[in-house]
Amino acid sequence: MNLSSTSKDSIFKSLLQAAPDGVMVCDSRGAITIASDQCEALFGYPLTELVGQPIELLVPDALKAKHIGLRQRYQEMPRRRPMGVGLDLHARRKDGSQVPVEISLSGCVVDGEACVIAVVRDVSDRRRLESDLTRLIEELKRSNAELEQFAYIASHDLQEPLRVVSGYTQLLKRRYVAQLDAEANEYIDYAVDGVKRMQTLIHDLLAFARLSTHGRGFQPTDLNFLLRQVLANLAAQVDEAGATMTVGELPNLRVDASQVVQVFQNLLSNALKFRRPAVPLVIKLTANRDGDYWRFTVSDNGIGIDPQYSGRIFEVFQRLHSRDQYPGNGIGLAICKKVVERHHGRIWFESTLGEGTSFHFTLPINLDEP
């Protein structure tokens, strides 16, 4: 395409006005000769008040004198300078306020005169985001430190009074059993039982809190090996339930093995626990590649989960049954969810009440460090 010089001129003007950044051209004395429309919003000056003015009009007072020197040196030896990453620059607006900017410079020669093209970008949004992000990270660090402190208190200070209560009630029973009647002994048993439950609650809460504070790195792990450990742990329960277990081939993945082992353990132990008494229990564990993830499924033919509770079951200490029916504190699925999410996966379930449940979770095939 052969363009006439008038067309070129019109394209140049359109380009100038279309650019999202403020574009200015300064002559060899540092006076603004061209300024794009964006400069009005950026600096708060009408274009007519910019053109002809020295570029120092837009430099913060503290830097004005230094800027003249810098500009003269640049004009002696102009070279392309890209947007100043890491350079904390500010421009002065008409109302005296300062706006954080990035500036790219390049030299050009117009009618034999060395000129400078400056492209100025308003980065206040980015700066604000950066400082918001820094503040959020600080807050997160502080809340993690508090959690750590809480975890220590839970592991030590809260246990001490509990130990005293249970110790003395049991001592009472041990030493005075002959002098107490059946009812008194029953009260003591309830008191001791309450303390023990409180202790497991504290213990579970601590284990839950430590998933994020004491997590280890992600290491290549043979999940078949992990699962063999889990099945050995659960051997007695599998026997007792008379369960038939089918386990598919599992992949090797980069995971925190100490945590993923808890996911398998909790899901399988739930399947063993919530079985239907009259139906022979069948549990299946499968793994299937699904895009960038592996999807694991633990299915059972147990009592199923009423869909009305679907929102609650992954929350800490949520239980759908009384302790007499099914023991437990309601921490298992909360741990599963936290571990899976720490590995950037997802966990959910499908269930038909009275027929069985399938828990699914995903783990990514390529996991970077946590």
Added chain:
Amino acid sequence: MKSGKLRRAVEILLVEDNPADVRLTVEAFKEGTVRHKLSVARDGVEALDILFRRGIHNQAVRPDIILLDLNLPRKDGREVLQTIKADQALRRIPVVVLTTSSAEEDILRSYDLHVNCYITKPVDMERFIEVVRAIENFWFNIVQLPVS
């Protein structure tokens, strides 16, 4: 006898600030079979005064074993442990950390400071009595203690 099992009553120093906890340990030892004398230090400073026979404790008997809690007033158990294990004479006395803490950092720190063993006190009294029996049996029937 250069070393070996003790004929006299075993001297136990219990370092523990909570009187209710002290009493539970005393009662647990009462259920044991080893003849013992149990003295109590209520904080880290008192424990070290007893061990170094300072001030009113200048007649204190050197214990055969020290049962040490970690979180103590004035000077905590970690500092007491560090001081004991840095002293030429005291470092031979077996120190058993006996605490409610099961925090990994406490366990590691204690072994780094050369504790002889670390025990988390069970909440269950029956279990605690078993633990105390095991301490007795191990340290006073099985182990050869240094005799000063």
